[in-house]
């Protein structure tokens with residue numbers, strides 16, 4: 001059955017074929033793609049889109065499409081996959097990731113979707129830890145990791161075959177189930 005989850009302001013759902021063009025039309029900007037290789041050819045996004053659908057089939061989760069509940073507007077993606085980057089020392093580890101269209105930045109949407117994703121990772125999928133990957137200069141991304149209670153694991157940094165020549169080492173922030181549950185008891189997640 002297709003995945004669909006509602007949070008306070010968002011719908012997180014599995015991808016449909018028509019999402020491929022719609023997503024590319026609003027997401028392939030220099031600002032959105034600044035730390036992930038720059039704007040990409042449609043053919044490259046199509047391949048990424050197919051991989052995202054494949055993760056749903058293989059694992060039951062993916063970086064899901066995000067829509068705003070109020071008006072159905074496509075906001076980006078957030079969710080869970082398994083780490084599969086060239087050069088990473090911990091291939092296969094559950095990984096959280098996010099990408100929002102520019103007009104959706106600065107409103108807490110990524111955080112809202114990320115908290116739902118971590119709840120799912122630990123409660124529904126039974127993972128014991130989740131990682132997130134970014135580069136030093138992508139402060140919006142690693143600041144979100146820190147706000148979620150993820151902590152950097154310097155020993156997991158690696159030379160990413162696709163991105164490190166452009167941006168330097170890929171760095172990883174990790175949260176374990178116990179820390180997530182403790183945070184849930186003490187903060188207003």
Ligand SMILES: CC(C)(COP(=O)(O)OP(=O)(O)OC[C@H]1O[C@@H](n2cnc3c(N)ncnc32)[C@H](O)[C@@H]1OP(=O)(O)O)[C@@H](O)C(=O)NCCC(=O)NCCS
Nearest residue numbers: 032098099100105106107108109110111133134140141144
């Ligand atoms: C990384 C990315 C998803 C972060 O988006 P974001 O909107 O900054 O993240 P959040 O959802 O956590 O929102 C936090 C911001 O919203 C503000 N905010 C406003 N209303 C809020 C609310 N109700 N709840 C929480 N934060 C709120 C916060 O103050 C914060 O702003 P600040 O960073 O200026 O202090 C976004 O920058 C992006 O899509 N980047 C391009 C793609 C990319 O690089 N992806 C990651 C690859 S590793």
